[in-house]
Amino acid sequence: xxxVAAPVEVEDVAALPLEELHPAKAKRFANDTLWPxxxxxxxxxxxxxxPESEVGAYWSISRWDDIMAVDTDHKTFSSxxxxxxxxxxxxxxxxxxxxxxxxxxxxxxxxxxQRKTVSPAVSPTNLKLLEPLIRERAAKILDSLxxxxxxxxxxxxxxxxxxxxxxxxxxxxxxxxxLLTHWSDIVTAxxxxxxxxxTREEKIQVFQDYHAYFTKxxxxxxxxxxxGDLISMLAHSPATRNMSPLEFFGNVILxxxxxxxxxRNTMTGSVYALNKNPDEFAKLKASPELLPSMVSETIRxxxxxxxMKRRATRDVEFGGKTIRExxxxxxxxxxxxxxxxxxxxxxxxIIDRERPRQHMSFGFGIHRCVGNRLAELxxxxxxxxxxxxxxxxxxxxxxxxxxxxFVKGYESMQVVIPARH
Amino acid sequence: MPKITYVESDxxxxxxxVDAGWNLMxxxxxxxxxxxxxxxxxxxxxxxxxxxxxxxxxxxTGERTExxxxxxxxxxxxxxxxxxxxxxEVDDRLDxxxxxxPESQY
Ligand code: HEM
Ligand code: FES
Numbered sequence: 001x002x003x004v005a006a007p008v009e010v011e012d013v014a015a016l017p018l019e020e021l022h023p024a025k026a027k028r029f030a031n032d033t034l035w036p037x038x039x040x041x042x043x044x045x046x047x048x049x050x051p052e053s054e055v056g057a058y059w060s061i062s063r064w065d066d067i068m069a070v071d072t073d074h075k076t077f078s079s080x081x082x083x084x085x086x087x088x089x090x091x092x093x094x095x096x097x098x099x100x101x102x103x104x105x106x107x108x109x110x111x112x113x114q115r116k117t118v119s120p121a122v123s124p125t126n127l128k129l130l131e132p133l134i135r136e137r138a139a140k141i142l143d144s145l146x147x148x149x150x151x152x153x154x155x156x157x158x159x160x161x162x163x164x165x166x167x168x169x170x171x172x173x174x175x176x177x178x179l180l181t182h183w184s185d186i187v188t189a190x191x192x193x194x195x196x197x198x199t200r201e202e203k204i205q206v207f208q209d210y211h212a213y214f215t216k217x218x219x220x221x222x223x224x225x226x227x228g229d230l231i232s233m234l235a236h237s238p239a240t241r242n243m244s245p246l247e248f249f250g251n252v253i254l255x256x257x258x259x260x261x262x263x264r265n266t267m268t269g270s271v272y273a274l275n276k277n278p279d280e281f282a283k284l285k286a287s288p289e290l291l292p293s294m295v296s297e298t299i300r301x302x303x304x305x306x307x308m309k310r311r312a313t314r315d316v317e318f319g320g321k322t323i324r325e326x327x328x329x330x331x332x333x334x335x336x337x338x339x340x341x342x343x344x345x346x347x348x349x350i351i352d353r354e355r356p357r358q359h360m361s362f363g364f365g366i367h368r369c370v371g372n373r374l375a376e377l378x379x380x381x382x383x384x385x386x387x388x389x390x391x392x393x394x395x396x397x398x399x400x401x402x403x404x405x406f407v408k409g410y411e412s413m414q415v416v417i418p419a420r421h
Numbered sequence: 422m423p424k425i426t427y428v429e430s431d432x433x434x435x436x437x438x439v440d441a442g443w444n445l446m447x448x449x450x451x452x453x454x455x456x457x458x459x460x461x462x463x464x465x466x467x468x469x470x471x472x473x474x475x476x477x478x479x480x481x482t483g484e485r486t487e488x489x490x491x492x493x494x495x496x497x498x499x500x501x502x503x504x505x506x507x508x509x510e511v512d513d514r515l516d517x518x519x520x521x522x523p524e525s526q527y
Contacts, residue, residue: 119497123497124497124526124527125524366494366495368468
């Protein structure tokens, strides 16, 4: 995509007046120049207000402790009606499909009830059952990779494996798995020329196809005996079987995006980070027992979702500022994960940190990622199987990054596997 | 120093001297007891320090706080004696306490 690969324009962040800082500017995420902005915020303006931008006015919370405080106070900082910054047209937030509801964007008690319906599907107990299947698929994917020639790791590995897992969770036939990936990509995409969707109308059309497909699945499941898949769980559970169609679809979107982009981008990020840090790669090859710790460190270092948004439910004094009722607040996990007051040498990628699980990438409090164990499991498996097969995986070109300040990830990344063991 | 026994789900026991003033999560994590993660560092914000406290210790260990109750809603296999280890501070009255760990943290 040409717009993503545009030459990096050098911006002097230090020279900008604080109030002109717009940390959610998507371009800096696509060209990986976001870091100086957050360093400056943590130092000079940890509770920062951007009065005007294409996503409206918003507060930025950038330090670990402050993010923790916001994330654990859901009464003051509500997740309703949505958890991302939205493009503004004529001063109003532009919602692609009005009325969509998902439990990540609900407060208690409704949030709690719906979350409890979904969570058994991805609980540690259920994952034990899923593990052999994920491993078998990972093995198959890795065995089919070309040797000695460049290929796109995102397409052939990260997307394939996460799509297979997601199709299994949903009970979607495997031949449709890449449709899930496609829909997931479009949900979070900003329409624009040369992008995956070019216009708003096109995006709405895709939403309709996506919705129609899952409505069909719902109808099939409702009329059948309960099975363990997520759609069947939603269709049969007393807590969710009377959901409105838009609420059902909202939760499908949540599980598609949640289970897709984030894990996929960590899978790509792990190969990239290990290539950028060859000493760490060597450590891993010499001591595969470091894998769980490497997985956590990659999730911290990557921060696949850069922030979550909240809405203040009352006027509140916070970090010496007054956040007003109704204000939009972004908790920048990507910055909290680089907060030197909590994480030692936070910009370094170190796979044997003392407390590797200490990171913000899954959020904290009642909305903490329900799929975190599934994400870790997939990463663990793919690396266990990859280390068995390949002495090396070499990144041969800088990856193309996603143009989004929310989904922090990769469009594509060319690698070469020189040989098999 | 109060002696705390952490029992893994497979019966493996760890007897640890924990400093008064620490919480039960720190006592486990800083002494390498497996089975407690403590991802949020003791902020009652991740529920990866889920433990079971037997009935005879309920009185000295106290009751769940409101935030703890909320987080426990989303843990796996929660029982009436489930607690979050980071919300229990160690003092001399806890000397001899035995806590049980779940099979996995979620
Ligand atoms: C490395 C991979 C992942 C990352 C970094 C990640 C990150 C997050 C974050 C930051 C939140 C919101 C926390 C908050 O608002 O405080 C969240 C919630 C959620 N995630 Fe994940 N996630 C990942 C993988 C997954 C997977 C594999 C699934 C699939 C089941 C999933 C499903 C969800 C759901 C359903 C929620 C909403 C939970 C709630 O509101 O109670 N995530 N995730
Ligand atoms: S350590 Fe996170 S809730 Fe106890």
